[in-house]
Amino acid sequence: MRSLSEIDTVSKRSSRAAGYSWGIAEEIGKNIRLLEIFSLPGIKNLNSFFKKKKELRLENISIIKQDNEANKNEYCPIIAGVNFLDQIKTLETLKEITFKKVSYPLLFLPFVSRAAEVIGKRIFLKMDDREFLLNFNNNIYSNYTKNEIIVSAENIYLKVLENRDSFEEKEWNELYKLSEETFVEENESLKQGGAGAGLTDND
Amino acid sequence: MNISLRDPNVVMKLSRLGSFHQSKLSFLRSFLKEFKDWDYKRDLFELNEHGYGTAVYSFKKKNRVYSLICFANELDENERSDRVIATKWDAAFTLFDGVPLKQDIERLKNEVPKQEFGRLSYKELTLSRANKSVRVFNHVVECLSEGKQPDNDLITSVGYLYRTTAVYGSGKFGLADRFRIKDREEIYGPFRLEMMLVYLVRQFTFNQVNHVAKSKNPKKAVSLDINICKSLGIGNSTGLGMAPFIVNHPTLLNNWISAREISLKKIREIKTISEKDKNLFLECLKKSIKNITSWNTESQYQINKIKSLLKDLNEFIVYLDDDFNFEQDYAFNELYLYLEKEYCEECIEYVVSMMMEPYDDITSPLIKEMSSEEEKYFNIPTERTVEELKLILEKKYPDILTIDFSKDENNLNFWFISKNKEEPRLANRFDEVGAELEQPLAIARDIKKLYELLSVTKNSWTIAKFLSTNNELRHVVRRAFIVEKFPYSEIQDNTIGQKIMPIDMLRLKLSFFGALKFDPRSDKWLRICMFQGAPLPEQLKNYDEHWVYN
Numbered sequence: 005m006r007s008l009s010e011i012d013t014v015s016k017r018s019s020r021a022a023g024y025s026w027g028i029a030e031e032i033g034k035n036i037r038l039l040e041i042f043s044l045p046g047i048k049n050l051n052s053f054f055k056k057k058k059e060l061r062l063e064n065i066s067i068i069k070q071d072n073e074a075n076k077n078e079y080c081p082i083i084a085g086v087n088f089l090d091q092i093k094t095l096e097t098l099k100e101i102t103f104k105k106v107s108y109p110l111l112f113l114p115f116v117s118r119a120a121e122v123i124g125k126r127i128f129l130k131m132d133d134r135e136f137l138l139n140f141n142n143n144i145y146s147n148y149t150k151n152e153i154i155v156s157a158e159n160i161y162l163k164v165l166e167n168r169d170s171f172e173e174k175e176w177n178e179l180y181k182l183s184e185e186t187f188v189e190e191n192e193s194l195k196q197g198g199a200g201a202g203l204t205d206n207d
Numbered sequence: 208m209n210i211s212l213r214d215p216n217v218v219m220k221l222s223r224l225g226s227f228h229q230s231k232l233s234f235l236r237s238f239l240k241e242f243k244d245w246d247y248k249r250d251l252f253e254l255n256e257h258g259y260g261t262a263v264y265s266f267k268k269k270n271r272v273y274s275l276i277c278f279a280n281e282l283d284e285n286e287r288s289d290r291v292i293a294t295k296w297d298a299a300f301t302l303f304d305g306v307p308l309k310q311d312i313e314r315l316k317n318e319v320p321k322q323e324f325g326r327l328s329y330k331e332l333t334l335s336r337a338n339k340s341v342r343v344f345n346h347v348v349e350c351l352s353e354g355k356q357p358d359n360d361l362i363t364s365v366g367y368l369y370r371t372t373a374v375y376g377s378g379k380f381g382l383a384d385r386f387r388i389k390d391r392e393e394i395y396g397p398f399r400l401e402m403m404l405v406y407l408v409r410q411f412t413f414n415q416v417n418h419v420a421k422s423k424n425p426k427k428a429v430s431l432d433i434n435i436c437k438s439l440g441i442g443n444s445t446g447l448g449m450a451p452f453i454v455n456h457p458t459l460l461n462n463w464i465s466a467r468e469i470s471l472k473k474i475r476e477i478k479t480i481s482e483k484d485k486n487l488f489l490e491c492l493k494k495s496i497k498n499i500t501s502w503n504t505e506s507q508y509q510i511n512k513i514k515s516l517l518k519d520l521n522e523f524i525v526y527l528d529d530d531f532n533f534e535q536d537y538a539f540n541e542l543y544l545y546l547e548k549e550y551c552e553e554c555i556e557y558v559v560s561m562m563m564e565p566y567d568d569i570t571s572p573l574i575k576e577m578s579s580e581e582e583k584y585f586n587i588p589t590e591r592t593v594e595e596l597k598l599i600l601e602k603k604y605p606d607i608l609t610i611d612f613s614k615d616e617n618n619l620n621f622w623f624i625s626k627n628k629e630e631p632r633l634a635n636r637f638d639e640v641g642a643e644l645e646q647p648l649a650i651a652r653d654i655k656k657l658y659e660l661l662s663v664t665k666n667s668w669t670i671a672k673f674l675s676t677n678n679e680l681r682h683v684v685r686r687a688f689i690v691e692k693f694p695y696s697e698i699q700d701n702t703i704g705q706k707i708m709p710i711d712m713l714r715l716k717l718s719f720f721g722a723l724k725f726d727p728r729s730d731k732w733l734r735i736c737m738f739q740g741a742p743l744p745e746q747l748k749n750y751d752e753h754w755v756y757n
Contacts (some may be wrong), residue, residue, distance in 0.1 A: 005381060007382060008384045009377055009378025010378055010381070025679040025680075026647035027647075027678055027681020027682035027683075034585060066675040087675055090670070091675075093671075
């Protein structure tokens with residue numbers, strides 16, 4: 005079994021060899037490590053991507069907007085991902101973002117996962133019919149569990165989810181009431197012995 | 208009195224970093240302190256009459272066990288090489304997490320001797336190999352088998368029976384990733400398990416030499432005297448592999464230096480020096496002179512450094528005995544200011560290490576802060592502005608920004624990874640091929656490039672906007688934001704210039720390991736000795752923490 009450290013190093017070096025700057029190569033190293041931690045096929049997709057990269061003639065996107073569509077060919081998942089991560093503080097306000105035609109979209113995914121951590125919000129990502137819930141870069145829930153190469157995505161839809169409770173107020177109150185049973189009712193004697201007893205705050 | 212931390216622009220110069228010496232903060236000393244109350248055991252010792260075979264040693268506390276597995280093999284004289292390109296060694300070692308089963312040992316017997324070409328698993332924590340000092344080893348076997356102890360001069364001049372040529376950890380070749388074990392309290396503090404491996408290897412070398420001598424002449428042989436064992440360490444040959452490590456782990460580097468700097472600051476802030484602390488400082492300083500007078504090297508560069516260190520220290524000791532008043536307020540601060548005024552960097556840093564000796568209460572809490580999780584600081588704060596980044600560069604890299612990289616002398620070398628051994632190397636970019644595959648270790652040059660680019664960019668732009676078209680400098684943008692938070696994370700020198708002494712980078716790291724007697728064999732590799740004078744495992748429960756100077 006390869007260690008995560010080996011996965012990071014080899015992904016970084018191969019990314020540099022594939023033409024990315026050292027700074028971006030470092031990002032890719034961390035991302036592939038992340039995908040493999042989450043049991044997603046990072047190495048498999050990166051290897052396939054680099055083998056095809058030249059012939060794909062990918063388009064780069066610099067400034068990301070609400071709706072992004074590549075002109076002729078597909079978007080490069082790395083450049084789109086790096087810029088998504090870098091621009092997430094601005095993009096957060098857009099709530100929903102779409103990309104049309106993205107090559108090897110699984111390589112775009114870890115940038116979004118890391119962006120979720122940066123803004124402290126979950127991000128929902130739909131890659132054609134595959135759905136991913138990116139939980140603050142701590143874990144990824146998905147209906148996709150195949151260990152396969154995804155060559156392209158026609159549509160990527162992203163939604164920044166507001167931090168909301170997943171339960172009803174009634175449910176919370178019921179549970180809180182039960183938790184109160186760990187408290188001790190204070191009688192007069194206990195009140196007298198408490199911190200600050202006998203003093204006044206009105207000075 | 209509030210003393211400022213020393214200026215990173217002074218401390219982080221290569222000549223200063225290359226003058227660092229071991230101290231109480233050094234990893235081999237903190238390792239011994241942490242593991243002193245663990246149970247040590249030799250679990251297996253199956254060597255043939257020539258000393259070839261398998262041995263296992265362990266440290267145990269409650270349910271935690273670390274086991275060193277040793278494989279000693281026959282090696283043809285012509286195959287013995289300390290260079291990283293070697294493929295066979297006298298002995299190979301791995302530190303196993305727990306108690307190895309028979310099948311673990313069988314599996315590892317096939318993998319560990321192959322080193323870089325073998326495959327390890329998450330059950331193994333560190334990996335190493337070592338070669339005999341044939342001259343010393345054979346001499347010791349010869350003497351012991353005849354019932355005599357070896358020649359003291361030879362023992363002293365070499366200082367070890369074996370020298371390691373690499374110690375690997377943290378996920379290399381399939382070893383356990385650090386994240387799997389980082390929450391174990393006993394390994395808070397860097398390189399603990401690497402230190403454990405080297406320490407137990409040292410014990411193996413004594414057991415092996417005794418075993419071979421006994422096999423040779425069972426009736427007459429004696430064991431190596433315990434005091435001679437103590438005076439022997441483990442040698443180590445180190446090349447450029449270590450240099451990029453300190454560039455590639457900026458927050459870790461910061462935490463090492465920062466522990467040293469905070470210690471010094473706190474010591475300088477002590478108003479009254481007790482008699483006991485003064486005496487301990489003086490005792491360690493005076494006794495340590497023998498480590499300098501027994502420091503052998505053929506390197507003229509190092510000979511000059513040792514000469515000037517010895518001269519300075521002798522003068523300094525006379526000054527302390529005759530003129531210096533330890534009863535004055537803030538005596539260590541006065542002493543430090545005097546050192547800075549009068550002596551060379553080598554001497555200043557030597558005495559700084561000595562000043563720490565009496566102050567366990569200051570150094571101990573800092574040792575736990577010397578690890579780092581680089582990942583936490585990996586993301587670039589892209590919402591910041593170009594103006595802010597420019598100010599960081601001006602404040603944090605003042606000397607680097609004055610270097611003219613259009614001059615060949617300042618841009619002479621490039622760092623690369625050799626294809627045959629995947630090891631870092633340094634070469635002249637104008638004489639050699641391969642500069643287009645340069646590693647991102649020319650930080651000073653790239654910081655200067657970044658500054659020039661920022662200077663023609665709108666101040667109000669966010670870093671996100673700047674990076675969207677300038678990602679070729681992304682690696683140094685990340686570093687600049689790290690150095691903003693971690694002042695000692697960056698070498699404040701040009702690592703590709705004509706004057707670079709790569710061994711300064713090695714020496715910095717090795718001083719934190721706790722190595723003694725740096726012996727440069729060229730400007731790109733050196734030999735050192737570790738654990739020389741250290742207590743033996745059976746002596747750990749009650750040992751003198753100042754053993755380095757005994």
